[in-house]
Amino acid sequence: MADAFSIAIQSMQNDMQRMDIISENVANSATPGYRRALSTNQSFGDVLQSSSLSNVTHSIEITLPTVTSVLDTASGSIKSTSQPLDLAISGDGYFELTTPDGLAYTRAGNFHINEDGHLVSQDGYPVSGKGGDIIVNGKSTPTITPSGEVSDGSTAVGQIRIVSFADKHGLQTRSGGLLVSTNNDAETSDSSAQLQIGFLENANVIPLNEMVSMLETSRHFESQQKLFQGYDEQISSAIQKLGQF
Known part of the structure; x- marks a missing residue:
């Protein structure tokens, strides 16, 4: 040719x-x-x-x-929703989710409690805590602090894990806007970013x-x-x- x-x-x-x-x-x-x-x-x-x-x-x-x-x-703009389980990350970091295909990451913090008491994403994927899945036993809506600590009434049930990557450009978008690492050996670390409660980050x-x-x-x-x-x-x-x- x-x-x-x-x-x-x-x-x-x-x-x-x-x-x-x-x-x-x-x-x-x-x-x-x-x-x-x-x-x-x-x-x-x-x-x-x-x-x-x-x-x-x-x-x-x-x-x-x-x-x-x-x-x-680049981060997107922040909008107020006044929903207690809507979270926006201030600074660098991602929420970690457990999906059927492995770990995935997102900046979308529109979470809810499923029928089993797990804190999950909009698509139903469990949100990772520093000690595993975050499970709520009570009937009332849990409270979340800016540092990510989750309490069921007066009982602490976990802390939301926010991770950061040494190579931010090693992430790629998958279906549903979720991010996955293209490098299986990518280095992750716990981020010190704070959460804004009752807010969501818009798409950039x-x-x-x-x-x-x-x-x-x-x-x-x-x-x-x-x-x-x-x-x-x-x-x-x-x-x-x-x-x-």
């Missing part, structure tokens, strides 16, 4: 991946605690460095890099900015289509002229 075709196809595939990332951000713009993904790829210098030169008689073979996503770790997505990025990506995709079609027409024309001889 000609190089121009290869470049156009890879570029259009990259645009489709960017569009998927942008669409996910827009879809979660109202999800509490959601942190948007940013599309990224290698710089031109990195591409040249990774390209191979087999010998001096051959040209350098350059492959366009694929698009990957990284997490935007600005829909208008995402729509502008979507428009730019769409225009770039269209330009690559024109490049592909133009090059195809040139080859067809060349073949026809050769056939006349």
